[in-house]
Amino acid sequence: FGDEMLAEATFWALMFLVLGASQFVGHIISAAGMGISGERLTARLRAGYFRSMLRQDMSFFDSPDNSVGALTTRLASDASSVKGAAGVRLALPLQAIFGAGIGLGIALYYGWQLALMILGCVPLMAVAGAVHMAYQTRSQKASDKGTEMAGQTAAEAIENLPTVQSLGREEVFYTRYRDFLSEPYRKRLFATLLGGLTYGFSQIRVTVNTSVKLPLGHNLILAFQTKSNADPNQAPMHFQSIVFFIYAASFRFGAYLVSIDQMEVNNVFKVFFSITFAGLMAGQTFSLIPDYAKARIAAGYIIALLNREPLIDNRSESGDRPQKLIGELRLVDVDFEYPQRAGTRVLRRLNLTIPAGRTVALVGPSGCGKSTVVSLLQRYYDPMTPDGELVGGRVELDGRDVRQLNLAWLRRNIRVVNQEPVLFARSIADNLTYGLNEEPESDCLEEVVRLSNISDFVKHLPDGMDTQVGEKGAQLSGGQKQRVALARALITRPKILLLDEATSALDSESEALVQAALDEARQGRTCILVAHRLSTVQSADVIVVMEGGRVVETGTHAELMRLGGAYYSMANSAMRKGGTLLPPGTG
Numbered sequence: 001f002g003d004e005m006l007a008e009a010t011f012w013a014l015m016f017l018v019l020g021a022s023q024f025v026g027h028i029i030s031a032a033g034m035g036i037s038g039e040r041l042t043a044r045l046r047a048g049y050f051r052s053m054l055r056q057d058m059s060f061f062d063s064p065d066n067s068v069g070a071l072t073t074r075l076a077s078d079a080s081s082v083k084g085a086a087g088v089r090l091a092l093p094l095q096a097i098f099g100a101g102i103g104l105g106i107a108l109y110y111g112w113q114l115a116l117m118i119l120g121c122v123p124l125m126a127v128a129g130a131v132h133m134a135y136q137t138r139s140q141k142a143s144d145k146g147t148e149m150a151g152q153t154a155a156e157a158i159e160n161l162p163t164v165q166s167l168g169r170e171e172v173f174y175t176r177y178r179d180f181l182s183e184p185y186r187k188r189l190f191a192t193l194l195g196g197l198t199y200g201f202s203q204i205r206v207t208v209n210t211s212v213k214l215p216l217g218h219n220l221i222l223a224f225q226t227k228s229n230a231d232p233n234q235a236p237m238h239f240q241s242i243v244f245f246i247y248a249a250s251f252r253f254g255a256y257l258v259s260i261d262q263m264e265v266n267n268v269f270k271v272f273f274s275i276t277f278a279g280l281m282a283g284q285t286f287s288l289i290p291d292y293a294k295a296r297i298a299a300g301y302i303i304a305l306l307n308r309e310p311l312i313d314n315r316s317e318s319g320d321r322p323q324k325l326i327g328e329l330r331l332v333d334v335d336f337e338y339p340q341r342a343g344t345r346v347l348r349r350l351n352l353t354i355p356a357g358r359t360v361a362l363v364g365p366s367g368c369g370k371s372t373v374v375s376l377l378q379r380y381y382d383p384m385t386p387d388g389e390l391v392g393g394r395v396e397l398d399g400r401d402v403r404q405l406n407l408a409w410l411r412r413n414i415r416v417v418n419q420e421p422v423l424f425a426r427s428i429a430d431n432l433t434y435g436l437n438e439e440p441e442s443d444c445l446e447e448v449v450r451l452s453n454i455s456d457f458v459k460h461l462p463d464g465m466d467t468q469v470g471e472k473g474a475q476l477s478g479g480q481k482q483r484v485a486l487a488r489a490l491i492t493r494p495k496i497l498l499l500d501e502a503t504s505a506l507d508s509e510s511e512a513l514v515q516a517a518l519d520e521a522r523q524g525r526t527c528i529l530v531a532h533r534l535s536t537v538q539s540a541d542v543i544v545v546m547e548g549g550r551v552v553e554t555g556t557h558a559e560l561m562r563l564g565g566a567y568y569s570m571a572n573s574a575m576r577k578g579g580t581l582l583p584p585g586t587g
């Protein structure tokens with residue numbers, strides 16, 4: 001009997017050895033296959049997500065849901081959340097289903113009555129799991145929103161730190177940030193309690209070094225599960241409390257079946273352990289519910305953005321790229337409302353012609369729609385009402401509706417210099433050529449450097465054109481930044497130049513330098529000038545006076561002064577105040 005037992009023990013020991021070895025190989029294969037594909041999937045998702053963001057039109061970014069902070073938070077967290085349920089973890093439910101199937105099969109074979117009785121408890125497990133999944137999904141959505149808002153607050157504060165500090169608002173931002181992070185849970189106290197209840201019912205958290213006394217079989221299975229757990233961070237594992245209820249019922253029912261000679265004692269234990277094994281395998285999947293819930297929502301956000309067709313698609317290859325560009329711009333009967341402010345008409349039946357090669361200045365009180373015209377010319381928006389009806393007139397370039405032209409081509413030929421130029425944290429040279437598909441010809445670079453008046457300050461910088469300009473160009477003065485921005489605008493030799501308050505943030509010395517550069521750059525180009533300084537406006541070929549989204553006067557400085565209307569009053573009061581047409585920072 002001793003030898004026989006030893007032989008049997010050796011046999012089973014060998015069987016376990018084979019089992020262990022095959023699991024080892026299986027894991028290597030699954031980690032290599034699923035792990036690598038998971039990594040690739042996340043990298044591709046993140047890149048695609050970012051690309052879709054870059055493709056969106058201005059109306060998308062105008063929405064408070066899509067602020068810089070919210071988008072960067074989502075970019076960082078959504079793809080990682082998907083990763084949390086991809087890769088090796090994707091294989092776990094499959095393993096679990098397989099393992100649970102085998103466990104059930106063995107149980108049914110050795111004692112179908114007991115196995116069926118235990119299976120009767122499965123719906124309980126499913127209901128608890130489903131409730132818990134629903135809770136997780138909802139609380140995840142709420143927490144995503146909170147994290148997004150917190151990200152938005154942080155980005156706003158960090159981006160504008162000098163202002164935040166000078167106003168002494170650090171504590172306000174900190175409190176707001178903290179509240180956004182905890183708000184979803186405070187607001188959903190009841191749901192949180194319910195979540196805890198279903199969690200407690202379906203799962204009890206035990207660690208591997210548990211002091212909870214478990215039957216021998218349990219410890220064995222526990223050890224098995226720990227090894228099979230792909231993620232080392234998951235060392236604390238979940239153990240379903242429902243399993244204990246199943247024990248209670250199966251012990252009692254098993255004893256009954258033995259007492260009426262329907263089952264052997266041995267088989268009761270075989271069924272019992274097989275079913276426990278199956279339950280634990282299923283439980284392993286449940287323990288991943290939070291990750292799956294998170295991943296499902298994050299994947300939803302990503303897919304929604306990937307599928308979002310922007311109203312104006314900057315990656316579109318369609319549209320004409322005319323060989324010859326003359327540069328005449330026209331706005332014909334343009335009505336416009338910002339999509340985020342439906343019902344507020346900004347431009348009303350606006351008609352405006354900007355002849356090729358001429359400079360047209362737009363003047364008028366703050367909020368009359370000058371910058372909006374500049375945005376429409378660059379096609380950041382189309383003249384349409386938010387309900388999508390094309391009722392709002394058209395913008396034409398050389399007699400053609402700009403919607404028929406290729407967008408990238410249009411933007412390459414219409415360059416803009418704004419009041420606050422945004423430079424990238426790179427060298428001056430990089431900033432000039434950023435966004436060019438090919439290296440500029442050397443004569444073009446020289447011409448641009450000359451036109452934009454940058455050589456005089458660049459030669460005094462330690463690394464010349466290779467000097468780093470810092471975040472948003474912070475290491476350059478306002479006037480220097482503006483001239484680099486002008487050089488960047490000129491590098492594609494655009495036919496049309498839009499100057500939106502390009503000198504209004506500068507002191508008079510810097511302004512003179514930038515103005516000289518701008519005056520030279522305007523030669524031979526169609527130019528739209530939004531400005532508030534009388535001297536700048538006066539030099540324009542045509543001055544267009546706007547009020548409430550309409551053109552009210554058009555003419556040269558002399559003509560408009562003779563007319564004695566809106567321009568005349570503005571210019572007169574400006575001259576009394578010292579040469580400025582409108583108060584600085586408005587016009």
Ligand SMILES: Nc1ncnc2c1ncn2[C@@H]1O[C@H](COP(=O)(O)OP(=O)(O)OP(=O)(O)O)[C@@H](O)[C@H]1O
Nearest residue numbers: 062338340341346366367368369370371372586587
């Ligand atoms: N992205 C936007 N979403 C909603 N409304 C906007 C947006 N941008 C501007 N507006 C509104 O449109 C109107 C016209 O703004 P616009 O910037 O064109 O005026 P402006 O004449 O250039 O003013 P300023 O001289 O002060 O720069 C304003 O009432 C402004 O509040």
